[in-house]
Amino acid sequence: MTHPAYLLARLNPANARFDVGSGGIQELTQQDIAASIAFIPQGIGRELLCRVWWPEGAKLNAADLDKRLIDLQFGEWRERMDALVTAQIHEQTAETGWARKQAQNELVRARHHMWPRIDETYSLIRRAVVNELIDPRTCPDCKGRGAGMAGELVRGCMRCAGTGKTIRGPVWRAAQLRMKHQSYRQMWEQPYEWLFEKCNDEVHQATRELSKAASV
Structure with missing residues (x-):
């Protein structure tokens, strides 16, 4: 079965992509896909799916996608800051030793989960996450084939779940954020991975919706 997102690639100019599968999609016209x-x-999810597979069409909504990512990213930042402030208030207003201990534990957790202060790095994270979704790493275990030999049997690759692609590593991500690997791991790994996982989940959900709509 053809990956449903490949359908969107058919909407690109003829010279933009040559990796589109052909099985089972001949009956669908470009109008059907659109x-x-x-x-x-x-x-x-829809905006990212188009950005990954139909970049020409996604250009029309590039500003809208970034606005949605900003709202998602800083909405989470605000929630974490609210949790930190609440924990600080609880610590300062605790009236018993037990309550103070609970508040201190709450404060430790809130500080651990709090992201760095807002600066241009968050913009770089948004750009890098989208780039990683567009161009994931070729799986080093199966060399992008999605499967390998286990004795005399051909088995799907466990590392990439048969996709031939996997996530980028911290060195690549650090380079995208214009920082050293150590700085990324110490300060920025948490906000990067949070946004990437959210966006990846959204793309998968949008892909399922496209599959249902196109019946592929």
Whole structure:
């Protein structure tokens, strides 16, 4: 079965992509595919799916995608800051030793989960996350084939779940954020991974919606 997101690649100019599968999609016209997009709920998932597989079409909504990512990213930052402030208030207003101990534990957790102060790095994170979704790492175990030999049997690759692709490593991510590997691991790994996982989940959900709409 053809990956449903490959359908979007058919909407690109003829010279933009040559890696589109052909099985089972001959009956779908470009108009059919474009109409299927409307059945994907509006949101980050749909915008990212188009950005990954239909870059020409996504250009029209590039600013909208970044606005949605900003709202998602800093909405989470605000929630974490609220949790930190609440923990500080609880510590200062605790009236018993037990309550103070609980508040101190709450404060430790809130500080651990708090992200760095807001600066241009968050913009670089948004850009890098989108780039990683567009161009993930070729799986080093199966060399991008999605499967390998286990004795005389061909088995799907466990590392990449048969996709031939996997996530980028911390060195690549640090370079995208214009910082040293150590700085990324110490300060920025948490906000990067949070946004990447959220976006990846959104793309997968949008892909499922496209599959249902196009019946592939």
